[in-house]
Structure formats: structure tokens, C-alpha cells
Amino acid sequence: MSHHKANRWDVFCRIVDNFGDIGVCWRLSQQLACEYHLQVRLFIDDLAAAIKIIPALNCELNSQIINHVEILTWQSAITIQPADVALETFSCELPADYLAAMQGNTVWVNLEYLSAESWVADFHARSSNNTKPARHFFFPGFTEATGGLIREADIFQNNQLTAKNKEVETGVLKVSLFCYPHAPVSYLLNAMAESNQPVDCYVPNSSILPAIADFFNLNTVETGSKLSTKNLTLHVLPFLSQADYDKLLVSCDINFVRGEDSWIRAIWAGKPFIWQPYLQTENTHITKLNAFLDLFYAEYKTDAKAAIYNAHSAWSTDDITTEIWQSYLQALPVTKPYTLNKASELATQTDLASKLVIFLQKL
Numbered sequence: 001m002s003h004h005k006a007n008r009w010d011v012f013c014r015i016v017d018n019f020g021d022i023g024v025c026w027r028l029s030q031q032l033a034c035e036y037h038l039q040v041r042l043f044i045d046d047l048a049a050a051i052k053i054i055p056a057l058n059c060e061l062n063s064q065i066i067n068h069v070e071i072l073t074w075q076s077a078i079t080i081q082p083a084d085v086a087l088e089t090f091s092c093e094l095p096a097d098y099l100a101a102m103q104g105n106t107v108w109v110n111l112e113y114l115s116a117e118s119w120v121a122d123f124h125a126r127s128s129n130n131t132k133p134a135r136h137f138f139f140p141g142f143t144e145a146t147g148g149l150i151r152e153a154d155i156f157q158n159n160q161l162t163a164k165n166k167e168v169e170t171g172v173l174k175v176s177l178f179c180y181p182h183a184p185v186s187y188l189l190n191a192m193a194e195s196n197q198p199v200d201c202y203v204p205n206s207s208i209l210p211a212i213a214d215f216f217n218l219n220t221v222e223t224g225s226k227l228s229t230k231n232l233t234l235h236v237l238p239f240l241s242q243a244d245y246d247k248l249l250v251s252c253d254i255n256f257v258r259g260e261d262s263w264i265r266a267i268w269a270g271k272p273f274i275w276q277p278y279l280q281t282e283n284t285h286i287t288k289l290n291a292f293l294d295l296f297y298a299e300y301k302t303d304a305k306a307a308i309y310n311a312h313s314a315w316s317t318d319d320i321t322t323e324i325w326q327s328y329l330q331a332l333p334v335t336k337p338y339t340l341n342k343a344s345e346l347a348t349q350t351d352l353a354s355k356l357v358i359f360l361q362k363l
Contacts, residue, residue: 005084089110147355163269180207203234304331
């Protein structure tokens with residue numbers, strides 16, 4: 001490493017489900033290529049699934065360049081000369097032939113899942129030397145003692161400008177809804193319909209459409225549908241590109257987000273959000289949820305704090321009642337400026353791509 005800069009990076013992504021992993025890998029690869037001018041190759045095990053996130057992708061090609069990133073099939077890693085850095089994401093396991101070819105010239109980094117739990121800082125940047133070469137563990141997180149959060153250079157400022165230009169008081173609450181299919185969708189829609197404020201709910205096409213059809217007593221719902229009951233009007237949107245999804249988050253008053261990628265985007269949108277963590281056994285996801293709420297709302301000093309915790313807890317367990325939703329709405333006048341303030345604070349920390357680059361320079 002000492003005799004050359006780590007300019008060439010190989011990023012490995014296995015699409016397990018829900019597009020979260022490819023969402024994170026694609027954002028990070030573009031940022032490393034565009035902002036740090038690194039040569040980035042992104043290896044993807046399922047191009048057909050990746051098209052959702054990278055619409056310009058051609059599944060027939062083994063190699064193609066999109067937005068300065070070379071995208072390759074997983075198989076092509078077998079015969080390729082490893083780069084200066086091999087970035088394994090979410091413990092996806094590097095292809096055996098690639099691993100064998102790595103020698104001592106490649107630095108091996110595993111990018112872990114994001115968590116706000118306090119142990120993350122202790123394990124961040126640790127190495128395991130029982131592999132050849134050594135494997136370094138990189139943990140994203142919400143404090144300077146961790147690997148930081150994915151944040152393009154100007155995303156937060158641009159979002160604020162967009163929000164300012166869009167501010168029109170209509171008296172209608174705008175809510176975006178993106179969640180895992182096991183979420184209590186019908187309870188939420190019922191709470192919105194019964195609440196004392198008109199709601200426009202925007203749902204990007206995803207695996208929750210059957211639950212929405214169910215709620216409205218329909219067999220199916222299509223992209224472009226507009227469905228109404230009582231105080232709720234629901235708009236079914238197409239599956240959105242990352243840039244369009246960012247715009248949706250900025251234009252809404254409340255955003256329901258999930259997993260990792262949309263969760264971080266909701267923070268950079270600076271708008272109140274309700275996060276659904278990825279379901280794990282033994283209620284590990286609830287531990288993750290509470291760790292995040294404790295960190296993000298640490299300075300939220302009003303009685304309304306319980307309303308935020310209750311809404312998150314009900315959404316992640318299975319019964320979000322009209323009362324819980326109404327309490328959350330009543331807290332909005334406090335939650336709104338608080339969220340924006342907390343997001344601007346997080347936006348001053350060193351971001352994940354910068355931290356990765358610095359980490360590699362130090363090694």
C-alpha cells in the first residue's frame with residue numbers, strides 16, 4: 001500500500017432482497033467515483049434486480065460504465081486483477097478466485113450495516129488478522145467515533161433549497177409511505193382516514209400494494225391510481241429513481257422509511273420521519289430502533305417525545321391506532337424544527353465516503 005495510492009476500488013454487492021444493499025452500494029460507488037475521482041468497479045450478483053435502482057443498466061453486458069462507475073457481473077470477478085481496495089459490503093463474501101488473487105497489494109474492507117447502537121464505536125475500524133490479507137471492519141454510524149453516514153457533498157443544502165421553493169400551506173398533510181410488507185399498513189391508512197386532518201399519502205410502487213388494495217377492497221391497485229376514503233387520498237407512484245425519491249421526501253411533511261438507504265435519505269430531507277427497521281429474530285430490530293430513537297431524540301425535551309416513541313413502536317410491532325397517529329400529528333410543530341436542526345447537525349459530521357478514503361490513506 002505504501003508505494004501507491006489506493007485509487008482503484010472494487011465494490012462487491014449481493015442483492016439479498018428489498019434493494020437496500022444495491023441502493024447503498026450504488027450511491028457510495030458513484031460518490032467515490034464522482035467526488036473522489038477514484039476508479040470504481042461495482043460487482044453485482046443480480047443485474048436484473050439492480051435495474052430497479054440503476055435504470056440505465058443493460059443486463060446483456062458483462063461490463064458497462066454508468067455515471068463514472070464500471071458495473072460488472074459477479075462472475076467477471078473470477079478472472080480479474082484485484083484493485084487496490086476490495087470493499088465487501090454487508091459480509092456478502094468475496095468470490096473465492098478473487099480472494100485467492102488478492103495477494104498483499106489489496107486492502108480488504110468489509111462495510112457493515114448501519115446502527116446507532118453504542119457498541120458500534122468500539123468495533124469500528126477493527127481488523128481481523130486470521131485472514132490473508134487482513135480484513136478490516138468499517139461500521140457506519142451517527143457519531144464521529146464511527147464510520148459516518150452516506151452523504152453526497154451538497155445533498156443537505158440542495159434539499160433545503162428545494163424545500164424552501166416548495167413551501168405552500170394547503171392545510172393538507174403530505175405523507176410518503178415506503179415500508180416492508182409486514183408493516184400494519186391497513187391500521188395506518190385507517191388512522192389517516194379517521195384523523196382530523198386531510199392527508200395526501202404518496203406510495204412508490206413496492207411490495208405493499210396488495211395491502212393497499214386490501215384496505216380499499218380492490219383486487220389490485222396500479223401505478224397512477226388515486227384512491228380516497230374519508231380524510232385520506234392515496235396516490236400510487238411508480239417505483240422511483242433515487243433522485244426522484246429524494247425529491248418526494250423533501251416535498252412531504254412526514255416520511256415513512258425503512259431499512260438503511262431510505263432511512264438516511266429521510267434524515268437529509270430534514271423532515272419528520274418514522275423509521276421501520278429490517279425485521280430480525282429475537283427482536284434485535286427493536287433494540288436497533290430504540291438505540292436510534294435515544295440518539296436522535298436525545299435533546300427533544302418536551303412531553304411530545306412519548307408520541308414519537310409510541311408511533312415508532314406501534315409501526316414496528318403491528319398496531320398503529322388512530323390515537324397514536326393523532327398524538328404524533330399533535331407533536332409535529334415541535335418535531336419539525338427539531339428534525340431539521342438534528343439533520344443539519346449530522347450533516348456537519350464527516351461523511352462515510354470521506355471516512356473510508358481517510359481510513360485507507362492511514363492504513
